Amino acid sequence: MKSRWIVGGGDYAELAAQTWRLARPDESIVRVDVSQYANHAFDLTALDGLSPSEGAVFVAFDERFGNFKRMELMQAAMERGFKLEPLVHPSAVIASDAVIGLNVFVGARVVIGHGSRVDYNTVIHAGSHLGPECRIKSSCWLESGVQLGARVALGRHSILRTGAIVKSGVVVGKGCELGWPRLYDENLADHTTFDPRYDEAILVYGA
DSSP: OEEEEEEEOHHHHHHHHHHHHHHOTTEEEEEEEOOBOTTSOBOTHHHHTSOGGGEEEEEEOOSGGGGHHHHHHHHHHHHTTOOOOOEEOTTOEEOTTOEEOTTOEEOTTOEEOTTOEEOTTOEEOTTOEEOTTOEEOTTOEEOTTOEEOTTOEEOTTOEEOTTOEEOTTOEEOTTOEEOSSSEEOSOBOTTEEEOTTSSSOEEOTTO
């Protein structure tokens, strides 16, 4: 039986492990927690103890640090020769011409429309809907129930919280966080944050 290691930590790692057991019942699924030092650097001892010839890795770490820590773990796994694949829940509906990148997570009942592209290391949680011809750049995080119209473009490292609805044709810049449960119907500059603690959007200049 082929081995599959779910490498990372937290609730998302457990969700990924459960999803892979559903998607690939013929594989032996093992969760491998990777700890962090006080400076937030990863202790990669557990990863170094695995052999690429004996199985494959899926990296599961949440959106903290702007999704960069998940990308860091992914790069560490690839440097060690591990194969990375997308993880798609059996109930997800993905158009035949959609493109799903390496280490992408597609949750339960997600719909991805025709001509869409989801780049590597992006996470799309349960019940989200991507219309046709959407382009999701690398290392994005979409919480449950996010709705994207046709031809929506998300810049890399963007985070969309539950309740976010993006109108067709809108371009969301890199590093944005859409935290208000509302309709976003205008293009957004890089590093724009809608934080529910504030009444106005925050724009980080020079980032």
